[in-house]
Amino acid sequence: MTATFSKTLAERIEDLLPQTQCTKCGYPACRPYADAIAAGEASYNRCPPGGAEGVARLAALLGAPDIPLDTTHGVERARPVAVIDENVCIGCTLCMQACPVDAIVGAAKQMHTVIAELCTGCDLCVPPCPVDCIAMVPVTGDRTGWDAWSQEQADAARARHDRRVARLERERAEAQARASARQAARAAQTAQATQATHEAQPASDDPEAKKRAIIQAALERARKKKEEMAKLGAGPKNTAHVSAAVQAQIDEAEARRRRLGITDDANASHPDKGDKPA
Known part of the structure; x- marks a missing residue:
């Protein structure tokens, strides 16, 4: 069983275009x-590289009249190839970035050159060159339009353009991922620094610590006052017969002090009055 795939109208139109990716039609x-x-x-007569034959091909597909090429978008001409004056090139890479089919090789601050067999003659590398070292040289003599460009060349240019688009998209995604990773790392570092600063703050900045310190100081003052009163013979006199209600209040207060981590030196100095289970 043979599977068949029906192409959309846009796909069939694309098959008839010369794939120079020159943007002269007004599209990227x-x-x-x-x-x-x-x-x-858009009208089907806006592709100068395809020329008159290209318009006729599209008209036949669309069932539309064969109309003249719209020369406001360029004229039909012999196919040119970009040539870089290597003595003038400064290696800025702008032409490489502009080439839609990766027909230019080089590196930053190094000499660039054009692979003539891959160049589609799109002219896009000329405007961004800051030293005007690129010339478009006709290489097909009197042959223009589709007479100067084969279907095999068009298919190869289309494949290179598609690979370039995929590569650029992948590089953008990778760059975004790296940027997100750096941002996450900075956020983590900031969080760690904030936590370290918080942990390094003195206990006096902790409301609970302040509360415990105040209570501890009050207990210490009460203990000293109790000792002073005892020396004067004015200590508590009813310590042996404490009611159950009062003892419950004492036990509750001691349990609360234990929960707050507060020690009662007074109890430590009177083992017979140690903490009772809460």
């Missing part, structure tokens, strides 16, 4: 132009 690449034609948003 051949596929967006094909989408616009299929949607009725």
Whole structure:
């Protein structure tokens, strides 16, 4: 059983475009132009590299009249190839970034060169060059449009363009992932620094610590006062017969002090009055 796949109108239109990715039609690449034609948003006579034959091909597909090329978007011409004057090139990489089919090789601050067999003659590398070292040289003589460009060349250019788009998207995603990782690392460092600062704060900054210190100081004052009164013979006289209600209050107070981590030196000095289970 053989599977068949039906192409959309936009895909069939794209198959008929020369795939130079020159943007002369007013769209960023051949596929967006094909989408616009299929949607009725753009005319099918705006592709100078395809020339008159390209218009005729699209008209036949669309069942539309064969109309002249719209020269406001450029004229049909012999296919040119970009040539870099290597003595003038400064290695800025701007032409590499502009090339839609990765036909230029080089590196930052190194000489660049054009792989002539891969160049589609799109002209996009010329405007960004800051030293004007790129010339577009015709290489097909009197042959223009589809006579100067084969279907095999168009298919190869399309594949290189698609790979470039995928690579750039992957690089953008990786860059975003690295940026997110750096941001997360900075956030983690900030959180750790904040926690370390909080842990390093003196106990006096802790409300609970302040509360315990105040209670401990009050107990210490009460203990000293009790000792002074005892020396004067004015200590508590009814310590042997404490009612159950009063003892419960004492036990509750001692349990509360234990929960707060407060020690009662007074009890320590009177073993017979030690803490009772709460």
